[in-house]
Amino acid sequence: MSIRAGILIALVAMGAASLGLRAIGRRLWPESPYWRDMPLGVAFGYVLAAAGFALAVKLYFIDRIVFFRWAMNGLIAFSIAAWIFRALGRRIGPGWSRKLFRQMPLTASFGILTVLAYAFTAIFAGWLAPYGQAEIFDAVNVLPGTDPAHPLGTDQIGRDILTRLIYGAQNTVGIAFATTLIAFFTGGSLGFLAATIGGWLDQLLSRGIDVLMAIPALIFALLLMTIASAWAGSERWMLTLYMVLIIALIDATRVFRLARAVAGNIVVMDYFEAAKLRGERLPYLIFREILPNATAPLLAEFGLRFCFVFLTIAALSFLGIGIQPPLADWGTMVKDLAQFINFAAFSPLTAALPLMAAGAIALLTVAVNFIVDWMLQKSSGLKE
Amino acid sequence: MSAPLLKIRDIRIEGRADEEWLPIIRGVSLDLNKGEVLGLIGESGAGKSTLGLAAMGYTRDGCRITGGSVEFDGTDLVQAPADVKRGLLGRRIAYVAQSAAASFNPAHRILDQCVEAPVVHGVMSRREAEAEAMELYRRLRLPDPEVIGFRYPHQVSGGQLQRAMTAMAMACKPDLIIFDEPTTSLDVTTQIEVLAAIRDIVEQFGTAAIYITHDLAVVAQMADRIKVLLRGEEVEEADTRTMLAAPREEYTKSLWAVRSFQRPPKPAVAGGQAPLIALRNITAAYGKAPVLHDVSFDIHAGRTVAVVGESGSGKSTAARVITGLLPPSRGEVLFEGEALPASYKGRSRDQLRQIQMIYQMADTALNPSRTIGEIIGRPVQFYLGLTGQEKRRRVEELLEQIELDPGEYFNRLPGELSGGQKQRVGIARALAAEPRFIICDEVTSALDQLVAEGILKLLARLQDELGLAYMFITHDLATVRAIADEVVVMKEGRVVEAGGKDEMFRPPHHPYTDLLLSSVPEMDPDWLSRLLARRAEGEIRHQGADGV
Amino acid sequence: MASMGRMIAQRLLLGLLTLFVVSILIFLAVNALPGDFAQAILGQSATPEAVEAIRRGLGLDQPLVTRYFQWLWRLLHGDLGVSFAQANFAAYVGSASSAEAITVADQIAPRFRNTLFLAGVTAAIAVPLSVSLGILAALYRGSIFDRGVNIAALTAISSPEFFLAYILILFLGVLNPVLPSLSNIYEGMSFGERLLKTLLPALTLTLVVTAHMMRMTRAAIINLLASPYIEMARLKGMSPLRVIVRHALPNALAPIINVIAINLAYLVTGVVVVEVVFVYPGIGQLFVDSVKIRDIPVVQACCLVFAAAYILMNLLADILSILSNPRLRHPK
Numbered sequence A: 001m002s003i004r005a006g007i008l009i010a011l012v013a014m015g016a017a018s019l020g021l022r023a024i025g026r027r028l029w030p031e032s033p034y035w036r037d038m039p040l041g042v043a044f045g046y047v048l049a050a051a052g053f054a055l056a057v058k059l060y061f062i063d064r065i066v067f068f069r070w071a072m073n074g075l076i077a078f079s080i081a082a083w084i085f086r087a088l089g090r091r092i093g094p095g096w097s098r099k100l101f102r103q104m105p106l107t108a109s110f111g112i113l114t115v116l117a118y119a120f121t122a123i124f125a126g127w128l129a130p131y132g133q134a135e136i137f138d139a140v141n142v143l144p145g146t147d148p149a150h151p152l153g154t155d156q157i158g159r160d161i162l163t164r165l166i167y168g169a170q171n172t173v174g175i176a177f178a179t180t181l182i183a184f185f186t187g188g189s190l191g192f193l194a195a196t197i198g199g200w201l202d203q204l205l206s207r208g209i210d211v212l213m214a215i216p217a218l219i220f221a222l223l224l225m226t227i228a229s230a231w232a233g234s235e236r237w238m239l240t241l242y243m244v245l246i247i248a249l250i251d252a253t254r255v256f257r258l259a260r261a262v263a264g265n266i267v268v269m270d271y272f273e274a275a276k277l278r279g280e281r282l283p284y285l286i287f288r289e290i291l292p293n294a295t296a297p298l299l300a301e302f303g304l305r306f307c308f309v310f311l312t313i314a315a316l317s318f319l320g321i322g323i324q325p326p327l328a329d330w331g332t333m334v335k336d337l338a339q340f341i342n343f344a345a346f347s348p349l350t351a352a353l354p355l356m357a358a359g360a361i362a363l364l365t366v367a368v369n370f371i372v373d374w375m376l377q378k379s380s381g382l383k384e
Numbered sequence B: 001m002s003a004p005l006l007k008i009r010d011i012r013i014e015g016r017a018d019e020e021w022l023p024i025i026r027g028v029s030l031d032l033n034k035g036e037v038l039g040l041i042g043e044s045g046a047g048k049s050t051l052g053l054a055a056m057g058y059t060r061d062g063c064r065i066t067g068g069s070v071e072f073d074g075t076d077l078v079q080a081p082a083d084v085k086r087g088l089l090g091r092r093i094a095y096v097a098q099s100a101a102a103s104f105n106p107a108h109r110i111l112d113q114c115v116e117a118p119v120v121h122g123v124m125s126r127r128e129a130e131a132e133a134m135e136l137y138r139r140l141r142l143p144d145p146e147v148i149g150f151r152y153p154h155q156v157s158g159g160q161l162q163r164a165m166t167a168m169a170m171a172c173k174p175d176l177i178i179f180d181e182p183t184t185s186l187d188v189t190t191q192i193e194v195l196a197a198i199r200d201i202v203e204q205f206g207t208a209a210i211y212i213t214h215d216l217a218v219v220a221q222m223a224d225r226i227k228v229l230l231r232g233e234e235v236e237e238a239d240t241r242t243m244l245a246a247p248r249e250e251y252t253k254s255l256w257a258v259r260s261f262q263r264p265p266k267p268a269v270a271g272g273q274a275p276l277i278a279l280r281n282i283t284a285a286y287g288k289a290p291v292l293h294d295v296s297f298d299i300h301a302g303r304t305v306a307v308v309g310e311s312g313s314g315k316s317t318a319a320r321v322i323t324g325l326l327p328p329s330r331g332e333v334l335f336e337g338e339a340l341p342a343s344y345k346g347r348s349r350d351q352l353r354q355i356q357m358i359y360q361m362a363d364t365a366l367n368p369s370r371t372i373g374e375i376i377g378r379p380v381q382f383y384l385g386l387t388g389q390e391k392r393r394r395v396e397e398l399l400e401q402i403e404l405d406p407g408e409y410f411n412r413l414p415g416e417l418s419g420g421q422k423q424r425v426g427i428a429r430a431l432a433a434e435p436r437f438i439i440c441d442e443v444t445s446a447l448d449q450l451v452a453e454g455i456l457k458l459l460a461r462l463q464d465e466l467g468l469a470y471m472f473i474t475h476d477l478a479t480v481r482a483i484a485d486e487v488v489v490m491k492e493g494r495v496v497e498a499g500g501k502d503e504m505f506r507p508p509h510h511p512y513t514d515l516l517l518s519s520v521p522e523m524d525p526d527w528l529s530r531l532l533a534r535r536a537e538g539e540i541r542h543q544g545a546d547g548v
Numbered sequence C: 001m002a003s004m005g006r007m008i009a010q011r012l013l014l015g016l017l018t019l020f021v022v023s024i025l026i027f028l029a030v031n032a033l034p035g036d037f038a039q040a041i042l043g044q045s046a047t048p049e050a051v052e053a054i055r056r057g058l059g060l061d062q063p064l065v066t067r068y069f070q071w072l073w074r075l076l077h078g079d080l081g082v083s084f085a086q087a088n089f090a091a092y093v094g095s096a097s098s099a100e101a102i103t104v105a106d107q108i109a110p111r112f113r114n115t116l117f118l119a120g121v122t123a124a125i126a127v128p129l130s131v132s133l134g135i136l137a138a139l140y141r142g143s144i145f146d147r148g149v150n151i152a153a154l155t156a157i158s159s160p161e162f163f164l165a166y167i168l169i170l171f172l173g174v175l176n177p178v179l180p181s182l183s184n185i186y187e188g189m190s191f192g193e194r195l196l197k198t199l200l201p202a203l204t205l206t207l208v209v210t211a212h213m214m215r216m217t218r219a220a221i222i223n224l225l226a227s228p229y230i231e232m233a234r235l236k237g238m239s240p241l242r243v244i245v246r247h248a249l250p251n252a253l254a255p256i257i258n259v260i261a262i263n264l265a266y267l268v269t270g271v272v273v274v275e276v277v278f279v280y281p282g283i284g285q286l287f288v289d290s291v292k293i294r295d296i297p298v299v300q301a302c303c304l305v306f307a308a309a310y311i312l313m314n315l316l317a318d319i320l321s322i323l324s325n326p327r328l329r330h331p332k
Helices: A002-028 A040-060 A063-091 A095-103 A106-123 A161-197 A199-213 A217-232 A236-267 A270-278 A282-318 A330-343 A348-380 B048-054 B082-088 B110-120 B126-139 B158-170 B188-205 B216-222 B240-245 B250-260 B315-323 B349-354 B372-384 B388-401 B419-432 B449-466 B477-483 B501-505 B511-519 B527-536 C002-031 C037-042 C048-058 C064-076 C084-093 C104-139 C144-158 C161-175 C191-225 C228-235 C240-269 C272-277 C283-292 C296-324
Strands: B006-017 B020-032 B037-041 B063-072 B093-096 B176-180 B208-213 B225-230 B233-239 B277-286 B289-299 B304-308 B330-335 B355-358 B437-441 B469-474 B486-491 B494-500
Touching: A002 A040, A040 A063, A040 C144, A063 A095, A063 A106, A063 A348, A063 C161, A106 A161, A106 A348, A161 A199, A161 A236, A161 A282, A161 A330, A161 A348, A199 A236, A199 C002, A217 A236, A217 A282, A217 C002, A217 C272, A217 C283, A217 C296, A236 A282, A270 A282, A270 B372, A282 A330, A282 A348, A282 C161, A282 C272, A330 A348, A330 C161, A348 C144, A348 C161, B006 B048, B020 B048, B020 B063, B020 B233, B037 B048, B037 B216, B048 B063, B048 B176, B048 B208, B093 B158, B093 C228, B110 B126, B110 B158, B126 B158, B126 B188, B158 B188, B188 B216, B188 B511, B188 B527, B208 B216, B216 B240, B216 B527, B225 B240, B225 B250, B233 B240, B233 B250, B250 B449, B277 B315, B289 B304, B289 B315, B289 B330, B289 B486, B289 B494, B304 B315, B304 B477, B315 B355, B315 B437, B315 B469, B349 B355, B349 B372, B355 B419, B372 B388, B372 B419, B388 B419, B419 B449, B449 B477, B469 B477, B477 B501, B486 B501, B486 B511, B494 B501, B494 B511, C002 C064, C002 C296, C104 C144, C104 C191, C104 C240, C104 C283, C104 C296, C144 C191, C161 C191, C161 C272, C191 C240, C191 C272, C228 C240, C240 C296, C272 C283, C283 C296
Parallel strands: B037 B208, B037 B225, B093 B176, B176 B208, B304 B469, B304 B486, B355 B437, B437 B469
Antiparallel strands: B006 B020, B006 B063, B225 B233, B277 B289, B277 B330, B486 B494
């Protein structure tokens, strides 16, 4: 009950504070239309933000929740890095890229920087990682920070965790990227064909895809994985391959929908009709008339799809039916290291291990989403 | 004389394009007295609408007022607090938008929207406001004034909706109404009724108004004074009759002169000469909805046939049948006496080459991601097999023909061109196929009058040089007068009347042709009053022109 | 009205048809398994008698089409069969009849109730929260508040559910043990206790779906703010709140309803990961366990339940958006 009363008192106090804030603003700048026209909601927002900020500062200095401090430090460091990256982009490079950087919000430059960092890690994983991803050491369950040979320790069967985190970039991201490419190629070309040719082909494909999409994606993936695991038998790399194909199939249906809708908007345009009446053949219509005008929405969709595929693969791995060992993978790592979270009070670094793997997944998807969000905003021409 | 109701002084407005702010209005001033109607005219991009909205102290998203004042009855709307402005808007200043269909909220009944302003502003109780709204519907000559308010916007026709919006603006008996092109999206025959209704009600209540339009003849009927705008600046302002009789500035004179363009008549077609294109008893339908009924007409080589009619008359469908996009359910299209395959898919490349098309919206007619050189070069390569330097030379020749500098435009994208230039590229693309027949589908209706005149002159010159035949689809009789040799009048999918242009413009007419002809506004300020008087006497049988 | 009734009937029929086709799909998928399944589940060491018993018990000796219709027929009578694990157990014990074993329906029913409970709690928090946040973000678009909410929402959407779940566990379960991080729910629990145990998974799900719904609500409203009728309302001197609530919101209903329905469908079907993290005894966890041991009847049944719930929610969204469209509600 005291909690409820506390919340109530806090709300009332904040309401009073926001009234006061507005009154002070009006007194100090009587001419400014900003303060004069300020709705109470906006003033309340400022007070709320100030309260949130104060709370964050307070939490930052509590040792027991050192995680919060780490997260804040990371956030501030990343923001500064993104800001520097954008500032550099505005000064260096050809005119078009400088113009691009000038229009870029901080979130997008953060996204681009992060994606570049992941790409770098994925490509040079073998060179960055101290050991091989399948290497097994005698020292099992080494706690992080206790052995300089294993800065982040080892897992239950003695694999170096830092190495596996780095290789995770290669496997998890690489496999997700390949899967998205397959999904795009099949879904996109079928979608374009359906929109261009129309008629029974369109009907057949669209109805078929409707049915496939009536089954929730993750459930469908799990069902097919059950069967795939029977087909693959003991060949684990086969199971990974099946997973790629299955997720590509499921996501291709979503890409098909979008590609068909985008192309559907283009085929009703007069320039498409002009090309049709000229007697142009299908490849010309698709590659010259539709594709160049569909790149912006398709690119944004590629980003979103990648996130979705990436998260699906991570979820499957987390559930133990995704990417198979010995390949290092973040989803599996989260599953394996999850119980360490209970050590939070004694050894924060140990508890952070599963969060690091999960955070690596989250960070990349957040980054891609930031970029896509910016692209969508740019192409929709929304100034707001 | 008392102080003016609205006093705008040196107003400056900027709009955001990409990252920079560009001026839209560069310091315009105006005065408006109580009960006076000021006409604002200018071409697109002149800033008419922006100025009209600024008179309400309002700017659209992405625009800002950077200087000047808008004083309404003693209150400066630029500086006034938001709640003071809201108290005036809807109550003392009202707005009538261009498209009533888009400006009525589809989720609420018309009546609810008409009474919203008086009720929220506390001018009347809801019951009073409803009674008042019905009275206004009656005065605006809306059918069934008692019940029409209970309909939803999509259940009412465009012309009626435009009048309902005028009633909505009138709901609080404002001192000032801004009319922003209220009849532009209507057919000519519908336009007359809306114009008459607006003029009457403004007179009855003594409301001051700013009437924005690009149509000189319309503004001549509505306004006491006219102000001409060009690129955000005032060109001149004068009393309506003075302005029409003796415009001072060159720009205004050129606007006035547009309507007088007319190409010299051609001799009649020699008897026995076979037509280039002939439609024979065409009946066509979209799905189950029949659009064309037994349509036949001829188009001879080197001549222009104007197909005239209001929206829904089937004139564009006729074009789709000729091009083979819509195979007719009955009848056939002959090219030099030979029947063409019904669908474009069955036609040979040479048959396709002979019939080209120019579209109404140049924006959607050119692929936005290809350069002008590629757009024009494609048919050159596709039909004539030219490549490399030959192709480039031919494209440059075509660009010169349409009066665009090849060096400058060859590598540009359509997005970098103006509307008129895009339309020229569309013409060049059609010419590149070296056809004998071109369908022009409302090619000038999206353009400003001066630009449109340039396009018409270009088309006329090309016809003389290349011996092309045109099928000119239009709803604008001024265009017909300017360019046609023969005229085909269509209504509800049938040919109502067909013949030479001179016969068509000379009485006696078919009643529908007459209605169309008489509905075209003229520059004479007394035209509307005269026409209404004449129609009231029953000289012209009025036939339910306010179609749905 | 007639046209609307017909449209709704059409959607209903289409939904049923889809469900039928999906059931075929699921059945076929399962039957695409290689080899003799009875053999597979019993392993190489099984006696031929045991294999034969299972084959007969499961009806695996019948032709495919017969088996489908038998399966469908039983399905329509609420009989989802017996799980392989149970049958296996029965075969080893030596009891020939599988009637004594617990049926799939018995296994699924209580767990499905638990999942619905979790989804219900989440929806009760998430729907009002997200719609009001979306409206506020649209009202104060471009402000710091809007940007902050937007970044937070984007982050929540992009994070894998288990990341959010572990973060919540870390802060609310381990460091400040205010909520239980294991949801061991059993029959006969009091409502309050049950709610408390469900709260952490529900909060995790709330984070995910609120972000999505809020963004869509905001986008749907802002999309409309450029329409002429919104400008008209502003020019009639209406306040910003009235413009949004009275003029934009009714027209944004269809997309908002749609996104709510999709997220509710997600709540019923996408909870798998969250249930596993919190060891919540819902249908999702049963599904994953069955997938791992390839317990086909259970997998099949779960899939069907999920698909049916998903199709139903989408159908509901479709019908509600038809009903919210004034053009369809009031034909010419």
